[in-house]
Every structure is written in C-alpha cells, then in structure tokens.
Amino acid sequence: MIGPVMIGPSSSHTAGVVRIARAAIRILGSLPTEAVITFYNSFARTYEGHGSDRAIVAGLLGFATDDTRIRTAFDHAAEAGLKYTFQSVGNASTMHPNTIKVQATDARSGRSVEVLGQSRGGGVIRIVEVDGFPSDFSASLHTLIVDADDVPGSIAFIASVIAHDDCNIATMFVSRKGKNDAARQFIEMDSPIKEITLAYLRQLSWVHHITYIPTLD
Missing domain, CATH: 3.30.70.260 (ACT domain)
Structure with a gap:
C-alpha cells in the first residue's frame, strides 16, 4: 500500500490519528481549548510508543499529516494553551481495533463535540459517531x-x-x-x-x- 505523505512511524498510528483530530475540529468549528482523548483496544496499548498521543494533539492544533511539528506537538499545545487528557480502554470488543474518541471543547464559544473515529490504515479514517449520533463518513470528500x-x-x-x-x-x-x-x-x-x-x-x-x-x- 502506498501511504500518505506523513510524519511516521505508522500511517495507522500517526496519519490516521491526525486526520481524526482534524475532522473533530472541523465539526467543532474552531481549535479547542480543552480535550479528552480516549484510545481503545490496540491503540490503548500502543499509543505512547507509536506516537499516537502526539499525533492526536497535533491534529487538534490543526497540523497536517506531514507537518514536522507533530514530533513536538506537546510543546506547541502548551504554547497554545490547549489542555488535554488521555484515557485508555483496552478491551472494547465491539469497537474497531484502532478507535479513538475525541471530546473537544472551545471555552471561547461554549461549543463542544464528541467524535468517535477509526484509523483503518494508510491514513484512511472513518468517523462512526458524532455527539451520540451514529455516522459513517471518511472526511476525504x-x-x-x-x-x-x-x-x-x-x-x-x-x-x-x-x-x-x-x-x-x-x-x-x-x-x-x-x-x-x-x-x-x-x-x-x-x-x-x-x-x-x-x-x-x-x-x-x-x-x-x-x-x-x-x-x-
């Protein structure tokens, strides 16, 4: 598979994760001031070692998949005043192995959004739930x-x-x-x-x- 132009190490663990976060901020309509990120199943066990934690924060800051600032996303988040919390659930058997839930809030506008996304490899994602409503779109269109x-x-x-x-x-x-x-x-x-x-x-x-x-x- 020819994957996307990206900052590695993995299209599933970095590029797809960045894209899930970028979809979430598009739905929110702005960059968030606070976020709670939950990693499920295989992501719950590997997100730190594979850089998914940095990738999700980078996406919430609006960085693209090939932005070198992904490597130092935590520093940029601190500068931007983005507060974030990581959670992990390793045994969500009904969910895709690479699933992330992003709960993002913009305190300036009072808006918030909850997005459940799947990273399916090669940078491809599916958004399967938004604010409790089941969905099925890729954000590639x-x-x-x-x-x-x-x-x-x-x-x-x-x-x-x-x-x-x-x-x-x-x-x-x-x-x-x-x-x-x-x-x-x-x-x-x-x-x-x-x-x-x-x-x-x-x-x-x-x-x-x-x-x-x-x-x-």
Whole structure:
C-alpha cells in the first residue's frame, strides 16, 4: 500500500490519528481549548510508543499529516494553551481495533463535540459517531452535516437542494434519536457546495444547524 505523505512511524498510528483530530475540529468549528482523548483496544496499548498521543494533539492544533511539528506537538499545545487528557480502554470488543474518541471543547464559544473515529490504515479514517449520533463518513470528500427535525420528506428535500447545486452525493447516512425527534444527516459529496446553498438550508425552520467540512487534507 502506498501511504500518505506523513510524519511516521505508522500511517495507522500517526496519519490516521491526525486526520481524526482534524475532522473533530472541523465539526467543532474552531481549535479547542480543552480535550479528552480516549484510545481503545490496540491503540490503548500502543499509543505512547507509536506516537499516537502526539499525533492526536497535533491534529487538534490543526497540523497536517506531514507537518514536522507533530514530533513536538506537546510543546506547541502548551504554547497554545490547549489542555488535554488521555484515557485508555483496552478491551472494547465491539469497537474497531484502532478507535479513538475525541471530546473537544472551545471555552471561547461554549461549543463542544464528541467524535468517535477509526484509523483503518494508510491514513484512511472513518468517523462512526458524532455527539451520540451514529455516522459513517471518511472526511476525504466534501461533507455536510445537517441537524434537523425528523419531518417527512426532509431527506429527499435536502438531496434535491444539493442536486440543484450540481453536487453529486457520494454517500448519505441518516440517524435520529426517535420518530419525529432530532435527526442528523451525514452527506458526502464529490464537489463543494455553494455558500448561497448553505445559507438557504440554514434558514429552513426545521433545520437547526449545518456543518460543512471541505475535503480533509
């Protein structure tokens, strides 16, 4: 496998980990001031030796996978005022071997996010849960996250609006808390969506929040 351009030693333990953190800060909408990071299964046993701890902190600072500052991420975190805590769970049998949960908070805006991600090798990731909503996206495509009421026709309507923007939907994953309750759509697209389209979606009475994540580098 030809892996990504990165700071090593491992695409699973560093590049993928950086990308999970970068996805989390895109969803948060800013760099966090505080984070709690939980490593599961094989990551729980190897994250210190393989540099996953430095990689996750680097990603939370917005560093790319090939940024040499990954090696000294702890120093940069101290300079930036980022507070972080590591936790480990070595026997989460229902989870992928390389799973990380990132709970990130920006005290300046009061926003927080909880992201569960899997590092699948070669720098490839899957985000499988966001704020308790099951998801399934890679962050390698343009991604739209729509928080809305579970109203009839909402999925088809959103898809139609995106289609009129000449955006082709690659994948869509929808989860909800219950019938007629809060729902969340995760939509991956082949091309970027226009700002005017995002503005239109945001003003819909049954849409509560829109998060747009351009292709993650």
